[in-house]
Amino acid sequence: MTAVPERGPGRIEIRGLTKRFGSFTAVDQLDFTVQPGRITGFLGPNGSGKTTTLRMLLGLIRPTAGTATIDGRSYRDITEPLTVVGSALEATNFHPGRTARDHLRVLAAVAGVPDTRVDEMLELVGIPAAARKRAGGYSMGMRQRLGLAGALLGDPRVIILDEPANGLDPEGIRWLRGFLRHLAGEGRTLLISSHMLSEVEQTVDDVVIIANGRRVAEGTVAELHGEPTAYVRSSRLPALADALHRAGITSEPRDDGLTVRSGDLAHIGDIALAAGVPVHELRADQTHLEELFFNLTESDEHRNRNRSGHEAPPETLPPGELPPPSGAPVSTAAPSQEVDR
Structure with a gap:
């Protein structure tokens, strides 16, 4: 059977x-x-x-x-x-x-x-x-x-x-x-x-x-990826930051723009438009x-800089270990002499 x-x-x-x-x-x-x-x-x-x-x-x-x-x-x-x-x-x-x-x-x-x-x-x-x-x-x-x-x-x-x-x-x-x-x-x-x-x-x-x-x-x-954020550039950053704050969205300066704690680009754009603030760049900004x-x-x-060594030794079977049993994994090679990848 x-x-x-x-x-x-x-x-x-x-x-x-x-x-x-x-x-x-x-x-x-x-x-x-x-x-x-x-x-x-x-x-x-x-x-x-x-x-x-x-x-x-x-x-x-x-x-x-x-x-x-x-x-x-x-x-x-x-x-x-x-x-x-x-x-x-x-x-x-x-x-x-x-x-x-x-x-x-x-x-x-x-x-x-x-x-x-x-x-x-x-x-x-x-x-x-x-x-x-x-x-x-x-x-x-x-x-x-x-x-x-x-x-x-x-x-x-x-x-x-x-x-x-x-x-x-x-x-x-x-x-x-x-x-x-x-x-x-x-x-x-x-x-x-x-x-x-x-x-x-x-x-x-x-x-x-x-x-x-x-x-x-x-x-x-x-x-x-973490919390979705956006990056926005404008010639009126203080006004844009204030408009976002009033809408309950936090932001912080970054380079010549703002990092905005929201991934909703359409909503950010609508806030800027309603405040009359020009937007020069608006994009998702995930890690x-x-x-x-x-x-x-x-x-x-x-x-772990002080750990002893960073390269693994050759992956041979230690003394006394047996090879894989009958019916070894399909398309899996036996342990080789290469270093772990």
Whole structure:
């Protein structure tokens, strides 16, 4: 009798997750949650612990302390993991002499899915014409699409991708954005690691930012942007500030204009018009995710300047640790000798 795949809602929970390599702490008491039906961006500078965290979540590295679970279970405890979790941590985990179709057929055999699913995935990610070409000749963008096809073979509820937009041209990035939104719309859980902040800002619902292995911010994109404000310039700034004050809106001088504590540009314009004040410039003035990212990570780096070392050692399995169990994550390479990204 064939076992019924374990397909819970797909909630990811990271609690007190810690990983030490000797005296170096790569991930330090990390806590965050990824909700089903949403795209969560996982951000951090190089060496911040992103890839180490994802590898612990996928059972490729044992944590020193804490837990990383999917629907309350560790990856190793999921009996049919490829139908629950699909992942792509690297775009190079295939034999260069093997065609894309044959690469996916091998993964499909491990996952227990029919070869017809392979052709469906090649069509879905937009590389059916290259299916019989050797993958070693693929561009980085095509490799990313092949990795995504592999991650989706088991029709998983949870999808974990590390830098999925790397190597994609503008058209490919636009396609990826729409594709990820489609997957989230189906109720799947998406955790996306990326350093392309402007792209993340247009794609994700929630953001987790880490630095030096610790969480420095978590929330929706709107929450992290903070209170909406506007910037306005006028030749009669005192009169404009007074009119805004009488309307119950605070403002403060900035450069040759005002920062207004309101994001309603039409209302600000109407107040200026009613007061007979000319407006030379009026625009939304939110903190961009990129600015927030650098402010948070640079502040954390400054606070931890005296920590011993900033580069993680090679991510090898410590003595006595076992490789991933049978049914390892789709399109996830075994631990490599590269430094955490």
